[in-house]
Amino acid sequence: MKLKFTKMHGAGNDFVVIDGINQDIRFTPEQWKLLGDRRFGVGADQILLVEKPTAAGCDFRYRIFNADGGEVEQCGNGSRAFVKFVAEKGLTSQRSITVQTKAGIIAPRLEDDGSITVDMGAPVLEPARVPFDAENLQGQPQGGDLLWPLMLELGGAREEVLISVVSMGNPHAVQVVDDVDTAPVELSGPLIERHARFPNRVNAGFMQIVDRHHIRLRVFERGVGETLACGTGACAAAVAGIRRGLLDSPVQVDARGGQLSISWAGPGQPVFLTGPAVTVFEGEIEI
Numbered sequence: 001m002k003l004k005f006t007k008m009h010g011a012g013n014d015f016v017v018i019d020g021i022n023q024d025i026r027f028t029p030e031q032w033k034l035l036g037d038r039r040f041g042v043g044a045d046q047i048l049l050v051e052k053p054t055a056a057g058c059d060f061r062y063r064i065f066n067a068d069g070g071e072v073e074q075c076g077n078g079s080r081a082f083v084k085f086v087a088e089k090g091l092t093s094q095r096s097i098t099v100q101t102k103a104g105i106i107a108p109r110l111e112d113d114g115s116i117t118v119d120m121g122a123p124v125l126e127p128a129r130v131p132f133d134a135e136n137l138q139g140q141p142q143g144g145d146l147l148w149p150l151m152l153e154l155g156g157a158r159e160e161v162l163i164s165v166v167s168m169g170n171p172h173a174v175q176v177v178d179d180v181d182t183a184p185v186e187l188s189g190p191l192i193e194r195h196a197r198f199p200n201r202v203n204a205g206f207m208q209i210v211d212r213h214h215i216r217l218r219v220f221e222r223g224v225g226e227t228l229a230c231g232t233g234a235c236a237a238a239v240a241g242i243r244r245g246l247l248d249s250p251v252q253v254d255a256r257g258g259q260l261s262i263s264w265a266g267p268g269q270p271v272f273l274t275g276p277a278v279t280v281f282e283g284e285i286e287i
C-alpha cells in the first residue's frame, strides 16, 4: 500500500506520524521497523499511530512503536506531536484532547504560544509495578526515595550504579551523574536497558543536577538507543530528583535536542510536561 505520513519531532526526538483513521493500517513488527529505519525506510525514533478510541470519554487512541518495531506504552514527546498532528490534519477542532494510550489516559493541550503541555498522569513508584525486580536487594534511603544498587558487567569488570526506578506508563531507571557530557551513556545504557532486574527492559536516564530547578539529561531509550530528548525520561528524572530532595518543581530539563519543562506536585499527582512539537515534512512510502 501507499502510506501517507508526516515527519515530526519534539526537541529532536523524531517521529513518523500516521493517520490510522483515514488509512487502514495493519502492519507487522517488521513493517514498523522498516518505517523507523533511517537507511531503508523513513527514519524515526518512534512511529506514532493515530486511531479512533476504543475507551469511553477519549477523543483518540495513540499507539507507539519504537524504532525496533516493538509497541510500547507511552511517549511524552510524541504526545505533543500527536496533538499538533490532529489539529493540523483537521481531525479535531479542540485545543485540549484526551488520548487513550496503552498506559492509560493522557491529556495534551496546545498553548497559544505554540508550545504544548501534557498531563502525563501520576508516576508509578512501586518497584514491582515499574516493573523492577527488587528481590534480595538492599535499597538505600535518600529523601523520600529508595536508591537501588544495580550491578553492571562492563567487559569483565563489575560496576555498581545507584538508580531510582519510576514508571511514567513506561519504565525508567534514573541515575545522577556529575557531567552528562562524559557520562558512559553508550557503554552502560545498553546494559541497563537489558538488565535482568527489568523484565520488560527499561529506558536508562543520566541526569546532571545544575541547580534545584534545572537539570541536564541524556536518555538511552529502550528499543532505540540514545535519543536527542525523551519526554517520559524527563518526567521520570524530575520525579526522581524531587523525591530524593535534590530538585524542586518546576524543573527545566536541557536535553541534547532542546528544552522541556516538568512540574509535579508530589506522589499521587499528575506530572505536566511542556515543550515544543515541530512538523518537518509530509511524505508517502510504498510499504
Ligand SMILES: N[C@@H](CCC[C@H](N)C(=O)O)C(=O)O
Binding pocket: 013, 045, 046, 066, 072, 073, 074, 075, 076, 077, 078, 170, 171, 203, 221, 222, 223, 224, 227, 229, 230, 231, 232, 233
Ligand atoms: N521518546 C519517548 C519514549 C518512547 C518509548 C520508549 N523508548 C520506551 O520504550 O519506553 C518519550 O518522549 O517519552
